Amino acid sequence: xxxxxxxxxVKKQNFNIQIIASFKNKSxxxxxHESVVQGEPFSWGVTIKNIGSKPxxxxxxxxxxxxxLNDKYFQxxxxxxxxxxxxxxxEEIFIEIDEGVIYLEGxxxxxxxxxxxxxxxxxxTHQFDKHHNKTTKFWVDDEDDNRWMDQVYIQKKMELxxxxxxxxxxxxxxxxxxxxxxxxxxxxxxFATLLSIIFTWIAAGVEWLGKLL
Numbered sequence: 001x002x003x004x005x006x007x008x009x010v011k012k013q014n015f016n017i018q019i020i021a022s023f024k025n026k027s028x029x030x031x032x033h034e035s036v037v038q039g040e041p042f043s044w045g046v047t048i049k050n051i052g053s054k055p056x057x058x059x060x061x062x063x064x065x066x067x068x069l070n071d072k073y074f075q076x077x078x079x080x081x082x083x084x085x086x087x088x089x090x091e092e093i094f095i096e097i098d099e100g101v102i103y104l105e106g107x108x109x110x111x112x113x114x115x116x117x118x119x120x121x122x123x124x125t126h127q128f129d130k131h132h133n134k135t136t137k138f139w140v141d142d143e144d145d146n147r148w149m150d151q152v153y154i155q156k157k158m159e160l161x162x163x164x165x166x167x168x169x170x171x172x173x174x175x176x177x178x179x180x181x182x183x184x185x186x187x188x189x190x191f192a193t194l195l196s197i198i199f200t201w202i203a204a205g206v207e208w209l210g211k212l213l
Contacts, residue, residue, distance in 0.1 A: 016052040017087075018126045018135055019148045021045070021110045026099070030155075036102065038157040043099035046112060048084060049092035051126060051135065057116040059084040059123065064097045064112040066152060068104060075102050084114065105156040111149040122146060 025033055027040035036042045046064075050056050061082035066075040077098045087093060097112070114123055125138045125148040138148050 012120050012122045014122050014124050015050070015054070015056045015116070016124045016126060017056060017114075018049040018051045018128055019112065019114075019138075019150075020047045020049075020128050021150055021152065022047065022094075023110075023152060030157075033155065035153055035155040037155045038105045039101060039103050040157065041099065041101050043096070044110065044152075045094055045096040047092055047094050048087070048114075050087035050089055053089055055089070056087045056123075057118050057121050058086050059114055059116045061095065061097075062113045062115060064110075066102060066104070066108055066110050068108055074104055074108075075100055102154060105154050107151050107153055109149050110152045111147070113147055115146040 021044060023036050023042055023044040025031070025036055025040065025042050027033070027037050027042070030037050030040060036044075046061075061077070061084060064077035064082075068074065075098070078100075079098075082095055082097070084095060085093065102108075114125070116123060122145045124145060126135045127138050127148070127150050128135050138144055138150075140147075140149070
């Protein structure tokens with residue numbers, strides 16, 4: 001009984017870490033779009049930084065994924081766990097979590113469960129607010145140790161398709177108006193004449209420089 005009591009009374013050591021998730025859009029259709037696109041492939045990982053004054057213990061990411069506000073899980077880390085090495089103060093490491101496709105849209109939650117490999121140690125996780133350039137402790141309830149969550153925005157595919165369609169319509173409208181006012185054939189002829197004049201000037205300049213040399 002005394003041994004059990006002594007184990008419970010052992011004060012755990014806290015280690016402060018900052019976690020930032022990063023997402024990479026791997027869609028071929030929307031390759032220039034930064035956000036994750038609904039129904040398109042992506043990969044993601046987390047940067048873990050020691051923001052404390054002492055080296056962190058080795059740890060393990062035991063779970064990670066994406067879920068909605070109703071705690072419905074839609075994407076899991078495929079690996080059973082990910083090893084996290086010890087970090088010196090202000091040192092950081094990137095851990096690749098997974099890749100996949102997700103059919104949600106809007107603001108969702110990315111999460112990880114990370115714990116030290118020693119039972120008498122605890123990770124106190126922090127989020128980084130890039131809009132205000134500050135770090136805040138992650139908090140949802142009284143059992144937030146070794147857990148972390150933050151928002152991730154998933155772009156609705158239909159909005160991107162509609163935006164692309166609108167750009168095509170705008171381009172077609174400009175071409176149609178230009179044709180009605182100036183005429184496409186006349187414009188192309190004038191452009192070709194202008195190019196011819198420019199190349200003639202360039203050739204004359206090169207010939208002049210050749211004579212000087």
